[in-house]
Amino acid sequence: MTPNPADQAVIADFHALSGFGETERGGVQREAGTEPDGGQRAWLTQWLSSRGFTVEFDQIGNQFGMLELVPGAPYVLVGSHLDSQPRGGRYDGAYGVLAAAHAANRLAGLWRDAGRTPQYNLAVVNWFNEEGSRFQPSMMGSSVYTGKLDAETALATRDLAGVTVREALEDTGCLGSGRGPEAACYAEIHIEQGRILDEEDTTIGLVESTWAANKYHLVVHGEQSHTGSTVMADRQDAMLGAAHLVVAAREIADAFTETPLHTSVGQMLIHPNSPVVVAREVRLHLDLRSADENVLAEADAMLHERFPEIEKKARVRIEKATAHSWGVLSYNPDGVKLARSAAEDLGLSHRHMMTIAGHDSTNMKDIVPTVMLFVPSVDGISHNEKEFTKDEDICAGVDLLTEVVSRLADGDLTG
Amino acid sequence: MTPNPADQAVIADFHALSGFGETERGGVQREAGTEPDGGQRAWLTQWLSSRGFTVEFDQIGNQFGMLELVPGAPYVLVGSHLDSQPRGGRYDGAYGVLAAAHAANRLAGLWRDAGRTPQYNLAVVNWFNEEGSRFQPSMMGSSVYTGKLDAETALATRDLAGVTVREALEDTGCLGSGRGPEAACYAEIHIEQGRILDEEDTTIGLVESTWAANKYHLVVHGEQSHTGSTVMADRQDAMLGAAHLVVAAREIADAFTETPLHTSVGQMLIHPNSPVVVAREVRLHLDLRSADENVLAEADAMLHERFPEIEKKARVRIEKATAHSWGVLSYNPDGVKLARSAAEDLGLSHRHMMTIAGHDSTNMKDIVPTVMLFVPSVDGISHNEKEFTKDEDICAGVDLLTEVVSRLADGDLTG
Numbered sequence: 001m002t003p004n005p006a007d008q009a010v011i012a013d014f015h016a017l018s019g020f021g022e023t024e025r026g027g028v029q030r031e032a033g034t035e036p037d038g039g040q041r042a043w044l045t046q047w048l049s050s051r052g053f054t055v056e057f058d059q060i061g062n063q064f065g066m067l068e069l070v071p072g073a074p075y076v077l078v079g080s081h082l083d084s085q086p087r088g089g090r091y092d093g094a095y096g097v098l099a100a101a102h103a104a105n106r107l108a109g110l111w112r113d114a115g116r117t118p119q120y121n122l123a124v125v126n127w128f129n130e131e132g133s134r135f136q137p138s139m140m141g142s143s144v145y146t147g148k149l150d151a152e153t154a155l156a157t158r159d160l161a162g163v164t165v166r167e168a169l170e171d172t173g174c175l176g177s178g179r180g181p182e183a184a185c186y187a188e189i190h191i192e193q194g195r196i197l198d199e200e201d202t203t204i205g206l207v208e209s210t211w212a213a214n215k216y217h218l219v220v221h222g223e224q225s226h227t228g229s230t231v232m233a234d235r236q237d238a239m240l241g242a243a244h245l246v247v248a249a250r251e252i253a254d255a256f257t258e259t260p261l262h263t264s265v266g267q268m269l270i271h272p273n274s275p276v277v278v279a280r281e282v283r284l285h286l287d288l289r290s291a292d293e294n295v296l297a298e299a300d301a302m303l304h305e306r307f308p309e310i311e312k313k314a315r316v317r318i319e320k321a322t323a324h325s326w327g328v329l330s331y332n333p334d335g336v337k338l339a340r341s342a343a344e345d346l347g348l349s350h351r352h353m354m355t356i357a358g359h360d361s362t363n364m365k366d367i368v369p370t371v372m373l374f375v376p377s378v379d380g381i382s383h384n385e386k387e388f389t390k391d392e393d394i395c396a397g398v399d400l401l402t403e404v405v406s407r408l409a410d411g412d413l414t415g
Numbered sequence: 416m417t418p419n420p421a422d423q424a425v426i427a428d429f430h431a432l433s434g435f436g437e438t439e440r441g442g443v444q445r446e447a448g449t450e451p452d453g454g455q456r457a458w459l460t461q462w463l464s465s466r467g468f469t470v471e472f473d474q475i476g477n478q479f480g481m482l483e484l485v486p487g488a489p490y491v492l493v494g495s496h497l498d499s500q501p502r503g504g505r506y507d508g509a510y511g512v513l514a515a516a517h518a519a520n521r522l523a524g525l526w527r528d529a530g531r532t533p534q535y536n537l538a539v540v541n542w543f544n545e546e547g548s549r550f551q552p553s554m555m556g557s558s559v560y561t562g563k564l565d566a567e568t569a570l571a572t573r574d575l576a577g578v579t580v581r582e583a584l585e586d587t588g589c590l591g592s593g594r595g596p597e598a599a600c601y602a603e604i605h606i607e608q609g610r611i612l613d614e615e616d617t618t619i620g621l622v623e624s625t626w627a628a629n630k631y632h633l634v635v636h637g638e639q640s641h642t643g644s645t646v647m648a649d650r651q652d653a654m655l656g657a658a659h660l661v662v663a664a665r666e667i668a669d670a671f672t673e674t675p676l677h678t679s680v681g682q683m684l685i686h687p688n689s690p691v692v693v694a695r696e697v698r699l700h701l702d703l704r705s706a707d708e709n710v711l712a713e714a715d716a717m718l719h720e721r722f723p724e725i726e727k728k729a730r731v732r733i734e735k736a737t738a739h740s741w742g743v744l745s746y747n748p749d750g751v752k753l754a755r756s757a758a759e760d761l762g763l764s765h766r767h768m769m770t771i772a773g774h775d776s777t778n779m780k781d782i783v784p785t786v787m788l789f790v791p792s793v794d795g796i797s798h799n800e801k802e803f804t805k806d807e808d809i810c811a812g813v814d815l816l817t818e819v820v821s822r823l824a825d826g827d828l829t830g
Contacts, residue, residue, distance in 0.1 A: 086687035087639060087695070133689035193644040213643070224502060226797035227679035228628070228704050229608040229771040232668050234795070239680055243661035250655055253647050264642035265654055267690040268683065272501035274548035275682040275700035277798045280502070285690035289643050356644040380649070382641035383692045 007395040010102050014394065017043065017082075017098055018090040027385025028090050032083040032129035032140075033061070033168025040082050041174055044097065044126055051105050053124065057176030059151045060144040061128035061169040064180050065101065067108055069117045074184035076118075076408045077368075078103060078401065079125030081141070081360060085133050089387025091191045091377065093130055095394065099189050100124045103402040107409065118409035120184045127360045128174070134159045135168075137324075142360035145180055146367050160269075185335075185408050186364040189373040189401045191389050193357045195380030203396050204343050204350035205374030206336050211262075211356045212296045214325040215287040218245065221317040224272065224280035235278050241316035242268055242282035248306045249286055252299050261299050262289040262356065283321070291354050293327050328354075329362070335371040338413050342403040348396055357382070369413045371404055373397065422810040425517050429809065432458065432497075432513055433505040442800025443505050447498040447544035447555075448476070448583025455497050456589055459512065459541055466520050468539065472591030474566045475559040476543035476584040479595050480516065482523055484532045489599040491533075491823045493518060493816065494540030496556070496775060500548050504802025506606045506792065508545055510809065514604050515539045518817040522824065533824035535599045542775045543589070549574045550583075552739075557775035560595055561782050575684075600750075600823050601779040604788040604816045606804050608772045610795030618811050619758050619765035620789030621751050626677075626771045627711045629740040630702040633660065636732040639687065639695035650693050656731035657683055657697035663721045664701055667714050676714050677704045677771065698736070706769050708742050743769075744777070750786040753828050757818040763811055772797070784828045786819055788812065 003011070020043065021028045021036030030036035041063055045055045048065030055065050066075065080096025104124045111118060127145070132138025135157045143149035155166040169175035192198070197205050222238030242265075249263040269283040288303065290296040307318050336352065343350040353374065355362070361372040375397040378388045407413070418426070435458065436443045436451030445451035456478055460470045463480030470480050481490065495511025519539045526533060542560070547553025550572045558564035570581040584590035607613070612620050637653030657680075664678040684698040703718065705711040722733050751767065758765040768789065770777070776787040790812040793803045822828070 085639075085689055085692050131689075132691060133687065136690060138691060193641050195646070211643075224500075224799045226608050226772060227681045227702065228626075228677060228773070229795070229797055230677070231610070231795070232665075232675070232677060235679075237665075237679070239683070240661055240665055243658035243680075246655055246658035247662055250647075250652075260647070262643060262645070262647060264650075264652075264693060265658075266642045266692050266694065267688050268654070268685055269688075270683060272548065273682050273684075274500055274546075274798075275551060276547060276553060277500050277681050278679060279681065287642065357641060358643070380644070380646070382644055383689075384639045 003395065006106065010098065010395055010398050011391050014095070014098055017094055021084065023087055023385055025385040027087050027387070028084045029086050029088065030084045031086060031134040032131065033134065033165065033172055037083050038172030038174060041126065041172065044082065044101070047101060048124060052108065057174050058145070058180035059177050060141050060154055061174040061176065062141040062145055062180055063126040063174065065124040066181055067104065067122045069111065070119070070121055073121050074182040075121045075123040076185055076405055077123050077125050077183045078187045078405050079127065080188050080190055081127045081130035083129055083131050085131050085383045087385055088383055089385060091387050091389050092382060095191060095389065096189050097126045099398045099401050102398050103405050106402050107406055119411035120409050122409055123181050130360055135165050139358055139360055139363055142363040146363045148363060183368045185369040185414055186361060187371040187401060187404050187408060188359060188361040189375065189397050190359055191377040191387070192374040193377060193380065193382035196353060197374060197376035198378055198380060200351065202349045202351050203375065203393055204348050204400060205353040206339050206350055207331055207355050207372035207374060208336055208352050209328050209330045209354050210326065210362055211289045211291045211354055212293045212327045213287060213289040214296060214300050214323070215285065216320055217322040218284050218286055219319040219321050220282045221319060222278065222280050222314070225278045227276050227278055230278060236315040237278050238282045238316055239270060239279040241310055241314035241318065242284055244310040244313060245284065245286060248303065248310065252302045255302070256295055256299065259290060259292045259295045261295055263287065289356060291328065331365050331372055332369040335369050335413055338407055339371050339373060339404050342407060343400055346399055346403060348400055371408070373400060373404070418810065421521065425513065425810055425813050426806050429510070429513055432509055436499065438502055438800055440800040442502050442802070443499045444501050444503065445499045446501060446549040447546065448549065448580065448587055450587070452498050453587025453589065456541065456587065459497065459516070462516060463539060467523065472589050473560070473595035474592050475556050475569055476589040476591065477556040477560055477595055478541040478589065480539040481596055482519065482537045484526065485534070485536055488536050489597040490536045490538040491600055491602070491820055492538050492540050492598045493602045493820050494542065495603050495605055496542045496545035498544055498546050500546050500798045502800055503798055504800060506802050506804050507797060510606060510804065511604050512541045514813045514816050517813050518820050521817050522821055534826035535824050537824055538596050545775055550580050554773055554775055554778055557778040561778045563778060598783045600784040600829055601776060602786040602816060602819050602823060603774060603776040604790065604812050605774055606792040606802070607789040608792060608795065608797035611768060612789060612791035613793055613795060615766065617764045617766050618790065618808055619763050619815060620768040621754050621765055622746055622770050622787035622789060623751055623767050624743050624745045624769050625741065625777055626704045626706050626769055627708045627742045628702060628704040629711060629715050629738070630700065631735055632737040633699050633701055634734040634736050635697045636734060637693065637695050637729070640693045642691045642693055645693060651730040652693050653697040653731055654685060654694040656725055656729035656733065657699055659725040659729060660699065660701060663718065663725065667717050670717070671710055671714065674705060674707045674710045676710055678702065704771060706743065746780050746787055747784040750784050750828055753822055754786050754788060754819050757822060758815055761814055761818060763815055786823070788815060788819070
């Protein structure tokens with residue numbers, strides 16, 4: 001079957017977008033505020049401007065492509081993020097922004113042709129730094145937009161090379177001012193980052209709630225010494241303490257066989273990280289996630305029981321620098337119904353599901369009615385260059401997002 | 416007791432030298448080829464030149480202060496290294512270079528006053544990059560001098576920021592040419608980096624041999640994925656594999672209760688090291704050391720037995736990138752006798768011992784007769800800002816080194 005021109009345009013644009021920061025193995029590397037991130041943002045500005053959208057950056061570099069049809073009315077925001085992990089996949093975030101741009105552009109055309117205006121204005125959004133690999137915390141742009149994070153604090157955050165968010169935004173020409181357009185509601189589409197839709201051969205995931213999560217930033221304090229000559233019993237080895245934490249996190253996950261618990265340590269900053277020095281300090285991020293708050297609480301207790309034992313084994317002190325946690329949080333149930341009805345009308349297979357990963361929609365749902373949609377990701381591969389979603393799912397997702405945003409713009413969810 | 420002027424000069428110079436790269440907590444940070452390393456090398460050039468020594472740098476930045484008294488004769492080399500670990504101690508290496516300078520200068524005066532010439536010429540040496548924290552391998556300068564490492568390979572080595580040894584040497588004005596003066600024999604004095612002399616209240620350690628060591632550069636290969644959403648069973652977590660190696664190394668050390676085995680992992684390079692990405696690759700240095708070659712062989716076998724088990728647990732592949740090992744290696748026994756006799760003549764308490772840490776003398780002993788001496792280090796603290804050696808031991812060490820070098824220059828060891 002030859003794809004229709006609208007689908008062809010989505011696929012062609014997705015290929016163009018995937019060229020920014022492309023890696024040898026078919027992935028992308030465009031961390032927030034880097035040169036390829038600036039490049040793709042300029043590309044999006046051009047794409048939106050040439051189609052009649054007014055593009056603006058807010059105080060934290062969120063990029064908005066606005067279509068003001070009802071002077072003074074709030075906006076339906078639709079989008080995701082273009083930034084990626086180092087050697088990340090092409091679809092994560094970028095697909096959602098591109099789908100939003102195509103959905104908004106289609107609706108603009110439909111409304112123009114029909115000579116009618118919706119209840120709300122419409123804006124495509126590309127949130128700044130959702131990934132949080134270069135600058136922590138993740139979901140930075142939507143956190144500032146929703147008032148959960150102070151803009152000045154975010155702008156002063158430094159990457160490991162000492163560059164601030166403010167400098168990175170200035171360097172890429174993406175530092176604006178103000179707080180962006182006022183939102184009436186929000187919609188986002190994303191690849192699943194799990195195997196459920198792929199294994200069940202279902203096209204659409206209707207996200208009902210988040211997994212619960214406890215995230216810790218831990219500092220293991222030891223004492224620097226010579227790796228060779230220091231007597232083993234004298235060592236206060238921060239690296240050993242950190243290694244025990246990594247192993248403990250995995251053992252705790254393996255203890256839950258009925259309801260899955262996900263645990264991980266993805267980053268360690270080791271000081272001084274010299275081959276011949278016992279580490280004096282290791283800073284690491286450890287997180288626990290589950291769909292069941294009771295499982296999470298039990299796992300958390302198990303982790304805390306391990307701390308004194310690890311402190312004794314490695315002769316270190318474990319400091320909890322920051323802790324960030326959330327429960328199983330619902331998306332707007334009427335939004336789920338609206339999206340299900342739209343999927344049914346388009347004849348797309350669908351199922352309700354939870355999201356394990358965080359998204360900008362996780363922030364947005366706390367301030368406005370929010371719809372979150374998933375499309376399948378083959379083998380559930382995520383944060384990896386091999387991430388892949390089929391063109392037919394890409395296109396079906398854009399069709400559904402267009403229908404959902406159309407209904408949101410007409411006030412179907414907000415009355 | 417008021418110190419004599421010669422001792423006062425040693426202590427005063429040691430304080431001056433400790434100002435280069437000094438840290439808030441009384442240590443020093445002057446990794447090889449950094450600005451403070453360049454500063455202290457310029458200071459040493461000035462110190463030696465003003466006392467009649469000819470200062471030259473060789474092709475790998477080893478610094479020589481030469482006193483040519485017997486035209487064309489080879490040199491007694493005496494020295495150590497001025498570079499330090501990050502937040503290292505003031506004594507490690509630097510004491511040995513300063514002691515060498517004072518010993519050489521005293522002998523120059525004695526020979527001048529006595530109107531006689533020794534059998535050999537005399538040169539103070541400050542070896543480049545003994546520590547190996549910024550550029551690997553450690554003992555780089557003496558490895559090139561002794562022909563164990565190719566100069567071009569060493570010059571092309573990069574630090575983590577991509578700077579080459581050649582660039583660092585050029586930037587600090589320390590890149591010379593040639594192979595330095597020809598050595599007839601070598602002497603070095605160093606702090607013990609262990610507790611034995613301190614606990615036994617002995618002033619001098621006469622080093623008979625090295626511990627045996629097996630050093631591995633291991634690469635743990637995993638697969639990048641999302642820390643939150645990836646099903647635990649699907650993960651191929653390089654960080655988990657590395658953590659198991661760190662824990663295994665410690666468990667293996669703890670298994671040897673009779674004869675000590677020292678094991679450690681001091682450095683890990685984690686990719687991509689993002690808080691929300693399961694690591695695809697971790698590169699680490701793991702080493703095993705023992706005074707007993709049989710213990711080392713047994714420990715090494717235990718380590719290798721753990722590899723497949725860890726590969727299975729973390730679903731990773733462990734690659735041995737490089738391996739470097741040595742046995743229990745003797746220093747020249749006549750050199751030990753010569754040093755013992757000198758210590759007895761000076762009335763200094765002494766004992767025979769082994770060195771666990773590597774030193775430039777470990778390289779030099781393979782090409783010329785070499786004497787290695789230790790002075791006590793309080794509580795055996797090493798590679799730490801709290802490293803401390805008493806002034807009286809500092810001064811006794813210089814006295815002994817002067818006597819040893821005097822005998823070496825007169826050909827007592829080389830006939």
